[in-house]
Amino acid sequence: MAVVRLDKLRKVYPNGHVAVADASFEVGDGELLVLVGPSGCGKTTLLRMIAGLEAISAGTLAIDGRVVNELAPRDRDIAMVFQNYALYPHMTVAENLGFALKLRGRPREEIAGRVREAARLLELESRLDARPAALSGGQRQRVALGRALVRDPKVFLLDEPLSNLDARLRLAMRVEIARLHRRLGATMVYVTHDQVEAMTLGQRIVVMDAGVVQQIDTPMALYRRPANLFVACFLGSPAMNLLRGTLHVGDGLRLAGAQGPVPLGLPPQAAALAPWHGRELVLGVRPEDLQPAGEGRPGRLQAQLELIEPVGNEIFLNLRYGAQTLVSRVPPRPLPAPGAPLALDFAPERLHFFDAATGVRIA
Structure with a gap:
């Protein structure tokens, strides 16, 4: 296996x-590293640059200590699953599994x-004589993985390999x-737009937006x-609540918004937030941290x-707070009927604060 190093890699x-x-x-x-972001964020372009399928406009790409900017894909010792x-x-x-080795003249x-x-x-031993039309979607994807595997490359590159499968097969x-x-202990770079896939597979995740690593x-x-509002909202389902x-x-701290003041208590960031007195910011609360207040509170x-x-194992509460919506994630429990008022609480230490102008995390 090998280390892949990107230094100011650019595509224009x-x-x-x-x-x-x-x-x-x-x-x-x-390492299994995941590139994640919305459609058009540059993640697939970046993967194709590593593979040699897209020319590098600027910067340096090294695989196993060797600069490969000008090398053809076949000379980079990588395998790609599309x-x-x-x-x-x-x-x-x-025959599909062995075709690349046959082209290389292996015995x-x-x-x-x-x-x-x-x-x-890949548990395909009983299907070696079958043709792709006779395989399930999951089996076909395993054949595609196996075709990369037989080459024993330095780096595996996987470009949204599960997006054509249904939810059960994806899991x-x-x-x-x-x-x-x-x-295998293989070096893998995996591209996906699915944040659940990224969170469950990646040992580390590179979050991208508009071509920029966030x-x-x-x-x-x-x-x-999360380093900024984009990462905060992109990772997590349902998304983070923002006020x-x-x-x-x-x-204590207090957030004055369109619906009146919201007491925040004394979060751990209180000292770092002191210079923000009188300034606009964005408060973030994860759905699991926004909970119905106890009875009488x-x-x-x-x-x-x-x-x-x-x-099933949890309930999502969709709430209206003035002109905006909020979501709370709670365990199964008796709840009031839709339309009822609901008092909500959160722990100060679970809050996130962001600069309203730049979106960058505070403290």
Whole structure:
């Protein structure tokens, strides 16, 4: 396996569009790193630059200590798994798995051995003689993974490999990929627009927007300490609740918004927030941290319950707070009927604060 190092990697198209702006990070040896962001954010372009399928406009890309900016894809020792399976329909599973090795002139015995090993790892041994049309979507995706696996590359690149599968198969294949990564200890770069996929698969995540890397960290570090409003809202389902207002600092903090003052108590960031007295900021509260106040307690804000969404092990409460909506995530419990007022509370230490002008995290 190998380390992949990006130093101010940039992609600018002839029309002037900047698809990737100065991306700098390192993929560790044996790490599974996920590139995530909305459509058009540059994540697939960045992956294709690593693969050699897109020319690099500026910056340096190194794989295993060797600068590969000008190398052809076949000389970079990478294997790529695409969104569409790209299997040869007239070939059997075994022939699809071994085709790249055959093109490279590998001995027949070596090809057969590698194909058998890949089929064993991916539980395809009973399907080696079948053609793609006879396979399920999950099996086809495993063949596509196996075709990359038999090459034993330095780096695996996966471009939204599960997006064509239904929800059940996506979950099953996420487990398969995570299990495969643990077995191989392979260096993998994985692209997805699905933040749940990113959070469950990635050892680290690179969050991108408009071609710019927004934050790089472990999944839970990103969730608990988002660097800006984009990361805060992109990661998490339902998304973080946001309240905009003017901060007042006294015995405790208070946010003055369109619906009146919201007491914030004394969060750990209180000292760092003192200079923000009288200035506008954005308060963030995760749905699981916004809870109905206990019986007889006034809560920190008053909302109206609009819709209850039970999803089995938890319930989403859709609330109206003035002109905006809020969401609370609660365990199964007796609840008032839609339309009823509901007092809400939160723990000061679970709050997030952002600059209203720049979106950057405060403190």
